[in-house]
Amino acid sequence: MTIPLKDQEWESLFEEAIKSLSELIRFKTVNPPGNEKPAADYLAEILSRNGIEPKVIESAPGRGNVIARLKGTGERPPILLDGHLDVVSAEPESEWKHPPFSGKIADGYIWGRGALDMKQTVIANLMALLVLKRSGMKLKRDLIFAAVADEEAGCKYGAEFLVENHPDLIKAEYGLGEIGGFCMEMSGKRIYPIEVAEKGVCWLRVRAKGEPGHGSIPAPQSAVIKLAAAVKILGEKKLPYHLSEPVRVFIIRLAESLGGIKGLMLKRLLSPSLADFIIDRMLPDKKLAKSFWAMLHNTVNPTVIRAGDKTNVVPSEATCELDGRILPGQTPEDLLREVKENIGDGYELEFIKRMPAASQNPDDPIMKIFEKHLKAHDPAAIVVPNLIMGFTNGSHYSRLGIKYFGFSPLKLKPGESFQELFHGFNERVSLDGYKFGLRVFLETVSELVTDF
Numbered sequence: 001m002t003i004p005l006k007d008q009e010w011e012s013l014f015e016e017a018i019k020s021l022s023e024l025i026r027f028k029t030v031n032p033p034g035n036e037k038p039a040a041d042y043l044a045e046i047l048s049r050n051g052i053e054p055k056v057i058e059s060a061p062g063r064g065n066v067i068a069r070l071k072g073t074g075e076r077p078p079i080l081l082d083g084h085l086d087v088v089s090a091e092p093e094s095e096w097k098h099p100p101f102s103g104k105i106a107d108g109y110i111w112g113r114g115a116l117d118m119k120q121t122v123i124a125n126l127m128a129l130l131v132l133k134r135s136g137m138k139l140k141r142d143l144i145f146a147a148v149a150d151e152e153a154g155c156k157y158g159a160e161f162l163v164e165n166h167p168d169l170i171k172a173e174y175g176l177g178e179i180g181g182f183c184m185e186m187s188g189k190r191i192y193p194i195e196v197a198e199k200g201v202c203w204l205r206v207r208a209k210g211e212p213g214h215g216s217i218p219a220p221q222s223a224v225i226k227l228a229a230a231v232k233i234l235g236e237k238k239l240p241y242h243l244s245e246p247v248r249v250f251i252i253r254l255a256e257s258l259g260g261i262k263g264l265m266l267k268r269l270l271s272p273s274l275a276d277f278i279i280d281r282m283l284p285d286k287k288l289a290k291s292f293w294a295m296l297h298n299t300v301n302p303t304v305i306r307a308g309d310k311t312n313v314v315p316s317e318a319t320c321e322l323d324g325r326i327l328p329g330q331t332p333e334d335l336l337r338e339v340k341e342n343i344g345d346g347y348e349l350e351f352i353k354r355m356p357a358a359s360q361n362p363d364d365p366i367m368k369i370f371e372k373h374l375k376a377h378d379p380a381a382i383v384v385p386n387l388i389m390g391f392t393n394g395s396h397y398s399r400l401g402i403k404y405f406g407f408s409p410l411k412l413k414p415g416e417s418f419q420e421l422f423h424g425f426n427e428r429v430s431l432d433g434y435k436f437g438l439r440v441f442l443e444t445v446s447e448l449v450t451d452f
C-alpha cells in the first residue's frame with residue numbers, strides 16, 4: 001500500500017526531514033569518543049512528540065542507542081530500520097568549504113560530517129516511522145527503528161551490544177541499512193548497487209623468531225629479516241581466486257546491463273583462469289581493478305609491524321599484524337591456510353579477531369521491491385546486488401538471523417562519487433538527490449510493512 005500523500009504534503013515532509021538532518025549533523029558524534037547520547041536523546045524527543053515511545057539505552061557512559069517500534073498486527077515478522085549515529089573524524093576542519101558540524105544548507109546541498117554516512121539514513125528511517133504513524137495505515141509487520149552508537153569503531157557499544165544484550169528489541173526478518181541504493185554512473189548508465197553481502201574479518205598476527213645478538217655483528221637469519229621476507233611475499237604473491245554467489249550474480253547483472261566489450265570482459269571475471277589477468281591487465285581504472293580484486297579473493301594487508309626497541313640490539317622476535325578479509329563461504333581457517341602456503345614454514349600465525357562474512361540471497365524477493373520503487377522514480381535505474389569489502393552493523397545483526405540489505409536510496413549527480421564523499425572532506429548530500437531517495441525509501445518501507 002502506498003502512503004496517501006499529495007505532492008504538497010511530500011514537500012512539507014521533505015522540509016521536515018532536512019531540518020532534522022541539519023540538526024542531527026550538529027551533534028558532534030566523532031568516534032572515538034562517540035558521545036552519541038545527546039543525539040539519541042534528540043531523536044527520542046521527536047519520536048515521543050509523535051506518539052511513538054522510544055527507548056534510549058546507554059551501553060557505556062555517553063554511548064547512546066535509541067530504539068522504537070511501530071506496532072503491526074504481527075501477521076508477518078518485523079522489519080528493522082538500522083542506522084548509526086557516530087561519524088568519523090573531520091580533521092582538519094580547514095579543508096571543509098562549510099564547517100563539518102554546521103549542518104549548513106547551501107548551494108543545493110546539505111553539508112557536514114555524517115550527511116552521507118549515515119545521518120541522512122537515520123533521518124529517513126525516522127521519517128518512515130513518523131509518516132506511517134500519522135497515516136494510520138494498518139501494518140502487517142512491526143517497524144523497528146534503531147539508531148545506534150559505535151559503528152565506525154567496530155560496533156561494540158552499538159549493534160554488537162544490542163545483539164548480545166537486547167536481541168528482543170531488534171529481532172526482525174529483514175534489516176535495511178547503509179551502503180546501497182545510491183547510484184553510480186557506468187558507461188552512461190545509472191547503476192544502483194544494493195548491498196547483499198559483507199566480507200568477514202580475519203585479523204592475523206605473524207610472528208618470526210631468530211637468534212638475538214649485538215647489532216654490530218651481521219645476522220642474516222634474524223627475526224626482523226625473516227619477517228620482512230614474509231611481508232614482501234604477501235605484497236607480491238596473490239591469494240587464490242574464489243567466486244561467491246553474491247559476486248557471481250553481481251557480475252552477471254552488471255555485464256548484461258552494460259553489454260558490448262565491457263560486458264564481455266566482465267563475464268570473463270567468472271573464469272578462475274582468466275580473472276586475475278583481466279583484473280591486472282585489462283582494467284585501465286586501477287581503483288576499479290582493486291575493487292574487483294577484493295571481490296574475488298580473500299585479502300591480507302600488513303598494517304602493524306613490531307620488533308626491537310634498541311638500535312644496537314638484534315631482537316629475537318618480530319611481529320606483523322595483517323588486516324585479513326574473507327569472502328562469503330570462506331572461513332578464517334581458510335585464510336590462515338592460504339597465508340601459510342604463501343609465506344612458507346618458519347612462522348607462527350595466530351588469530352587476533354574473527355568475524356564471519358554476512359551474505360543474503362541476491363535474488364531474495366525483497367530485491368524486486370527495491371527495484372520496483374527505484375524504477376518508479378528513475379525508469380533508467382539498473383539494480384544490482386553488491387558485496388561490500390568492509391563490515392557494518394549488518395554483520396552483527398545477521399547473527400540474529402536478520403536478513404540485512406544495504407538500501408538507503410540516493411540520487412547522486414553525474415560526476416559525484418559515493419566513495420569519494422564517504423568519509424571524505426566536504427561530505428554532503430544534494431537536496432534533490434535526498435528528496436528522490438527519501439520518497440523511494442518511504443514508499444518502499446510502506447509496501448514492505450503493509451503488503452510484503
Ligand SMILES: [Zn+2]
Binds near residue numbers: 151
Ligand atoms: Zn556508516
